[in-house]
Amino acid sequence: MTVTTELPEGLSNFRDVGGLPASGGSIRRGRLFRSDALAALTPAGIDQFRQMGISTIFDLRSRVEMEQTRPMLDESTLADYVSLPLLEGAVHDTVTQVPTLAELYNDLVAEAGESFARIAEWVALRATGGVLVHCTAGKDRTGVSLALILDAVRVPRDDIIVDYVISAENLAGAWSERMLGLVRKMGFEVTPEIEEVVCGTDADAMRAALETVDAEYGGSREYFLSNGLDERTLTALQNSLVENTAPRD
Template sequence: MIGQAAPLPRTYNFRGLGSLPAGDRLTREGVFFRSDALHLLTDDGRNLLRDLKVATILDLRDDDEVRYAPSALDGLDLEVLRGNVLAGALGTSLQNLPTLAGLYRMILAQGGPVAADLARSITRNAAAGRSTLVHCTAGKDRTGVMVALLLDAVGVDREVIVADYAGTEANLAGEWLEGVKVLLGKLGVPLSEQVLAVVGGSPASAMRETLELLDADFGGGAGYLRRHGLADAELVALRAALLSDGV
C-alpha cells in the first residue's frame, strides 16, 4: 500500500519508494528510501540498512534535533550528509505556522541546494548498485517535500505522490505522536489543535497545494532542480536511476 510504513525496527515512518507508477513506467525498487529519525536503531535495523545497500543517508534535521537524538549508525559503511531545509524547525516556531502548506512553502524556499545534492546522490548510488535514504525527525514535512519534488521531477503520477505523503499520518499516529506531545510540552509549546495538525497531520490537500506551488513558481520538480543547478543531462540520469525500463 502506498505510504504505508515498512519494517525497519525502531522506526515509525520508514518505507521504500519503489513500484510507484510514472506514466507507463514504475520507480525502481531498492534505490530510494524515506524515514523518520534513526536514533533508536538496533543491530537488527542496522543490518537491514546493510541489506538494502544504503550508501548515503541525508539527514534533514537541524543541529538541535541531531544533538537531542543522534542517529544510531555505528559500524555502517555509509556517508551521512546534512541538509537543513527549514531553520528553526523544532520548538516554538511551530506556534506561528498558519498551515502545513505555508510550512512547505518555506521548505521550498530554503531547500534547493539540498534537493540538488539528494538528486545527485541517488544517481551516483544507483549507478553503483546502492541506495539512498532521506529522513528528518518525523519523515513527514521536510522529507515529504524533498521526496515529492524528486518524484515529480521524474514523472511519478501526482496522485501517487499525494498518496505516499498522506500515508504518513497513520504511520505516526499513536506512540510516535504521543512522544512528540511530551517533548513539545517540555519545550513550552502549547498543544493546540493547530500545532497538533502541523506535527502529526499529512492531509492530501497540503501536498496538492504544494505541487501547485511547485508548478506555478518553478514549472514542477524538474524546473525546481534546474533552478538549483541540475543540468539537463543530470535530470536524464536521475530518471534513469529512479525509473524502470518502459513497458
Template structure:
C-alpha cells in the same frame, strides 16, 4: 519492521504519468528519525534493504543534539541536507512556528527558497548510480521528508496521484510518532503548539503543494533548471531512479 524506525517505508514501483516507466524497487526509502533504533535493528535494516546512503534532512543543530541512534554504527554514507524554512523556530526547540490557517502548504513551499543547496545536494546524490539505495529522513518523516520525496518523484515524472498516495500512506502512524517525539529534548511538548492540521498528512495538502510548485516555480523541474541542475543531470536522475514498466 525494524524496532525504533519511525514511519519507515519503501517508495518504489510507482508509475510515471505516461505509464511507460516506474520507480525502481529497493532504491528509495523514507522514515522519521533513526535515533531510537538499536544497533541490531539498524544493522538488520541496512543488511536487508541494502541502504548505503542516508540523507539527513534535519537541521545540523537538531541532528547533533539528537544523533542517529544505532544507525551510527551501521555501514553507510551520511549526508546532511537540512530543509529549512524562513519562519522562526520555537524558542529552545527545533519545532517550527506554523501559521494557524493552512500551515503545511506554505511551510513546504518555504523549503525551496531557504534550502537551495540542500535540495541540489539531495538531487545530485540520488542522480549518481553509484549511490545505491538511499534513505531520506527528518524527524517525524512527514513534512521535510514528505516534501523532499514529492519533489524527487515529481522530478522524474511519477504520476501525481501516486505521489499523493505515497504522501498519505503513513497517515495512520502519525499520532504515535508525535507521541514518541514529545519525549525528545529537541521537540518536547512544543509539538503541542502546532495546529492540528500540522499533525496530519491529507491528500488535499499534497495536491495543493504540487499545484503551487507549478504556479510559483514552473514545477520542480523548472526550479532545478533555474538553479543550475542541468538537463544531463535530470536524465541521470531519471535513468537512476526509474525503469521501463
C-alpha cells in the same frame, strides 16, 4: 500505492518508494527510501537496516534536533552520511508560531531548492546503492524532497500524495505520543494546530506546493534546473529511478 519493505525495528515511518508508477515504467525498488529519524533504531533494527543495500543517507534535521537526540546514532556507520540541515530552529518556531503545513511546504520550496537538487543529483549520478532521505518525522522536509524528485520523473501526483499521506498513519500512536510529550515538556500546550504540524499530513498542502512549483518555475524538472542541475542530470535521474515495466514483444 507504495510497496513497503520490511520495517527496521524501532522506526515508524520507513519505506521504499519503489513500485510507484512513473513515466515509462515504475520506480525501482531498493533505490529511494524515506524514513523518520534513525536514532530510534534498535540493535536488531540496525542489523536489518544494513541488509537493505542503502549506500547513502541524507539527514534533513536541524542541528538543534540532532543535539536533542540522546543517545545519538552515528549514521556514518550505516552508509555514506550527508547532513543537509533544513528549518534551523524548527522545534522552537513550530511551537511558538505554529505555521500551517501549507506555509511550511511553500517555505521549503522557496528556500531549500539547492539542498533538494543536491539529493536529486546524488540519486542520479553518485549513489552506488539505495538512497535514504529522512528528517525527524519523515513527512515534511522528507515529503517535499521526495515529492519533487518523484514529480520530476513523472510519478502521477495522486500517487505522490497517497505515499505522503501514509506518513500520518505510520506516525499515529507511540511515535506521536512521544513527540507531543516532548512539546509538553518544553512548556507548551498541545493545540490542534501543533498536533497537525508535528504529527499530521495535509494532502491539499502538498498538492498546493507542487502547483506552486508549476506556477513559479514551470514544473519540478524546471525547478531543479533553476537550482543547479542540467538536462543531463535529469536524464540520469530518470534512468536511475525508473525501470521499464512494459511487457516485451
